[in-house]
Every structure is written in structure tokens, then in C-alpha cells.
Amino acid sequence: MLKVEGLNKSFHKKTILDNLSFNINHGEIVGLVGENGAGKSTLLQILATTMKPTSGEILLGQRNYQKDKAKIRKQIGFVPQDIAVWEQLTVEENMTFFEKLSWIKKSNAQLKEICQDMNLDRWKEPVKNLSGGMKRKLNLAISLIHDPSLLLLDEPTVGIDLKSRKEIGAYLRKQATDHNKTIIYTSHDMDEIQELCDRVITIGEDSFYKNLLQEADKEVLSF
Amino acid sequence: MKEIIYTRFLLLKKQWLSLICWILLPILIAIGFLSTAETVQDDFSVPVGMVLEEESESAFALLEEINDSSLVSAFQLSEREAIRKLEQHELDSVFIIRQGYQDNLQSGNRRNLLESYYSDRSFAYNPVKEMIVSIIQQETGRIKAANTIINLETQLSSDQNWTIEEIIAKSREIQIEEDLLQNQFRYHGDSDLTYNSGVQWDPWMVWAFASLLITIFIFDWVIKERKASVAVRFPFMKIKYPTYMLVNVLVYMIVLLIIDLVTAGIFYLLYQETIDILSLVSFRIMVCLLAFLLVSIIRNAYFSYVAAIIWTLVLIVISGTVLPFGDLGNIGGWINLFNPLYRFLTGDWTIGWLGFCIIGMAIWYVREERKYA
Structure with missing residues (x-):
């Protein structure tokens, strides 16, 4: 489904990503790990089309990233690391706000269902009154409004309690299994990565993550 | 377009009281200033x-x-x-x-x-x-x-x-x-020279300065929303960021224009002052676009407030509101070119600055489109 071929990215003659090639299939959850500054966020931004690679080719299905950027963006659900919601609005208003600007129209009931599926039930509550875990769930729910086929998550569970983390993990697994969504997930929590991801891509020269994951019998792809 | 208007409504309904206060402030400033000036003038007679x-x-x-x-x-x-x-x-x-x-x-x-x-x-x-x-x-x-x-x-x-x-x-x-001893002077907005007259404050003149200042203050939403964490979501939406912003500017423009028409009615009732509607409309469009461009350049809400206050004070001085000009000859003409309020204060349509702002908006739009492409 997602094919990356010979991907390079350099900033001011400094190579961040060096000749990355990998394939990710439908319904697969792939973890993206590496030490800080290794290039995880850069790769995620390139895959999200918000940054151009220096060279290389990326295909989403049959669509080329360079030629069909606008159409590819319709298929991407991006969950930023920072909680990107309107704090002053309620959960309902946030969902409605982004639905209005979205590619796909959804009814209020459908929007509510997305939230309920991940146990985000405080529909009428202003976001500023929600817990960190609830906000993270809403952050994810907004990115799913337009039914993306590729979900890119940048540390979506950072700083939240274990229960919320498990609920988000379970929800993502359901999305991959039942709705065939392809998910790329960055995290520093190796337990979470091992539990949730089918495969893991490690980036960076440090072999710490690679060794750790191989010991846990995970399929690892290293760059 | 109606989707964008709805999203604006969602955001504004949380701050409707503050918005109403801000948009009514220029009228209140004009009325307050005029009545205070009158009272002070009376109090100063021995x-x-x-x-x-x-x-x-x-x-x-x-x-x-x-x-x-x-x-x-x-x-x-x-x-x-x-x-x-x-x-x-x-x-x-x-x-x-x-x-x-x-x-x-x-x-x-x-x-x-x-x-x-x-x-x-x-x-x-x-x-x-x-x-x-x-x-x-x-x-x-x-x-x-x-x-x-x-x-x-x-x-x-x-x-x-x-x-x-x-x-x-x-x-x-x-x-x-x-x-x-004959004092010969004129205020901008007066077509004729005034001789030995007392100070006559024009409510539209006071309103124009207040309106420029407050419009820039109101447009701080542009800075806040651009810096907001939600800005990262725009590349993945059907409605692009420049379009979203442009429609929102239009929404604000229409709301402020309605208030301006109410102002015209109030000033007519209070001071029997009339105004050319097209002059008012061109002024309002120009001020909104100018405020938008200004906050787009400044990118920091507090700097935009300070810049707006300084700029308004400079315009008050060069408009001859505080220091009445006699005949400045060519210098006065050059100063007027840099004064976006000059045409409105003289009762004309704000054409030059409006054209400048429209060109500025076109440049802004193209740049933003490229950024989000």
C-alpha cells in the first residue's frame, strides 16, 4: 500500500534520512523508533506530504507523492504530537468544526460514534475541562473524520495514563484490523511499540532500539 | 463558504460579549470624546x-x-x-x-x-x-x-x-x-479654511481613528489562529488555509460594515452628521484588509497592539487633528499619500489605499497557496 523507495532528506548538507526503502501493507501497524534527532518526525512529515524529500519516490497505492499530493492528502490522517484542538470549544463543537472543513460530510451521530468508539463520552464538555487522556483521544478522533486510509501518529500517547493509552492502542488495532487502515506510529515507549506494532522501523545509528526489539522477537527494519 | 462561516460562528459564540464590546468601542469612543471635549471646553471658561x-x-x-x-x-x-x-x-x-x-x-x-x-x-x-x-x-x-x-x-x-x-x-x-489677529487654519476633513473659529470636532474623524485602532485589535485572531496548534491540520482539509482566512476576513468585514451603518444612523441622530455610504464602505474594506495585512506581517499579538497604537498616534498627528495645519504646500500633499485615512476624512472614496490593500491581499494569497500546496 505505502511504498518508499530510496528516500533521502538533507538539511544544509547534513543527511537526516539516508536511502530509506520499505513497504507497508494495508491493515498493518508499523512502529517508528529511534533516538531524539534521528529523523522520525522528518520521515513522518515527508509521509504526511508537509515536507519534501531531497530525493526518492513514495507511492500510496498507485498514487505518486510528487504528482498527486492533493489526492494523497485526502487519504492521510495526521495526528500531531501537540494536541491540535480548540480548547475553548466542546468535544462536539471541535468535531463539528473540523467536519465542516473536511473532505467528507458526516452527521452529528457519526461524529459522536467515532468518539464513543474510543470511550470519549464527554460529548458536551469543553476541551479545557478534559483530562490529558481524553484530549489525546479527541486529537485522534479529529484526524479520523475523513476516513483516511493511512494514519500517521506522532507520539499520540505521550504524557497520558496507562488506561487511556491502552484504550487508544486497542482502538488503533481495531482500525487496522476491521477497517484495513495502515498505521505508522512513533513512540519512545517500547512496551507500547512491542504490544501494538506488527513491525518496527528503527532510524539512526544507535543500535539500542534494534537490539531491544530483536530480543523481543519483533520484525525490525533498520536504517 | 457557509461551512467556514459556521466554523467562525462556533468560535465567536464563545466570545460574543467581548466581540460586541470591541466592535461598538469606536462609536463609544467618538461619542465619549465629543461629549468630554464639550464639557472640558465649558469647564475651562472662567x-x-x-x-x-x-x-x-x-x-x-x-x-x-x-x-x-x-x-x-x-x-x-x-x-x-x-x-x-x-x-x-x-x-x-x-x-x-x-x-x-x-x-x-x-x-x-x-x-x-x-x-x-x-x-x-x-x-x-x-x-x-x-x-x-x-x-x-x-x-x-x-x-x-x-x-x-x-x-x-x-x-x-x-x-x-x-x-x-x-x-x-x-x-x-x-x-x-x-x-x-487672525488665525487661519483648517482640519483635514474641512474643505475650507477656518477663521478664528472655535474647535469643532467631527465625530467621523474621531471615529475613523478609533475604528482603525480597534479593527487592528480585533484582527488579532489572525495571529492567534495562525499560531494555534490546530493550524497543523489545515493541509489535510478540503478547505485550504488561505481560503479559510480570506472568508473569515470577509465575515468580519460584513459584521463591521453593519455596525458602521448603525454608526451612521447614530451620528445622524446625535450630531446631524451625514456621510457618503460609498466612502464609508470603501473605508471599511480598506481598514479590514490593512489590519489583516498588518497582523499577517507582525506575527505577534502584543507587537501588533503596540504598532497599532503608535501608527494611530502618528496618523492623528499627520492628519492635523492635534496640530491643525495651515498651508503645508507640497509637504502636506506627500504626507497625505501615506495617510490611509486621508480620503475618508475629506469625505472621498478610499481608492488608492484600497487598491494597495487588494494588491497586498493578492500577494499574500499566492504566497500562502504556495506554502500549503
């Missing part, structure tokens, strides 16, 4: 008591001339009442026009025409006294000149037969025509 021992034509003429001064308010009172009020410091000073005032004037006798009282708090006694003395001297001089003319006429056996009243009337006429 209250003096005038006691008329004789009720002659000359005595009333003196009283009237004193009252003509915008700096002095003269109240005709009995001597007892006037002195009581002076003792209570309700009056700055008291002047008594003595019995025989008119006869003394006509005989050229300038001694003991008036009697005055003042207290230890009569801060304006001396200037008021000098003013009254100068009026009396002017009158005695006029009568003396008239008598001289009549004497000359008699000596030279002229057949003109002018009366003293005719000569005095002619003298007054010449005085008005050839005023010794």
Missing part, C-alpha cells in the same frame, strides 16, 4: 460676575462682548449676590459697571468706569481684567475717533453729515474685516 449699576446700551454691549469670548462666562447679577458667590468661590471675579458708564465713555473719560472684586483664588482675574480693559479702550478709542471725524467735518465744512452712530457702526465693520 465664570465672572457682572453687576450693571446702569442699564445703558454701552453697558449691555460690554456684557455681550465679554460673553462672546469662549474663555469667559459672564453672569449678570446683583452686587450682593455677585460678592456672595465670589466669597464662595463660585465666581472667579466680579466687575461692577459704574453708574455713568455710557456718559463717561462718550466724554472720553476712562477713569473709574469699573469696580472689581477678586479673591485669593481668582487665578484668572488679571487676564479677565485685561480683556475687559482692552474692550473698553477699544470703545473709547472708537468714540474718540468718531468725535474727531465729526469735528474735522465741521471744520472743513463737509456736506457728508455723518452721525456718530454711523461712524461707530462703520468702525465696527472695518474691525471685523481687518481683524488685527
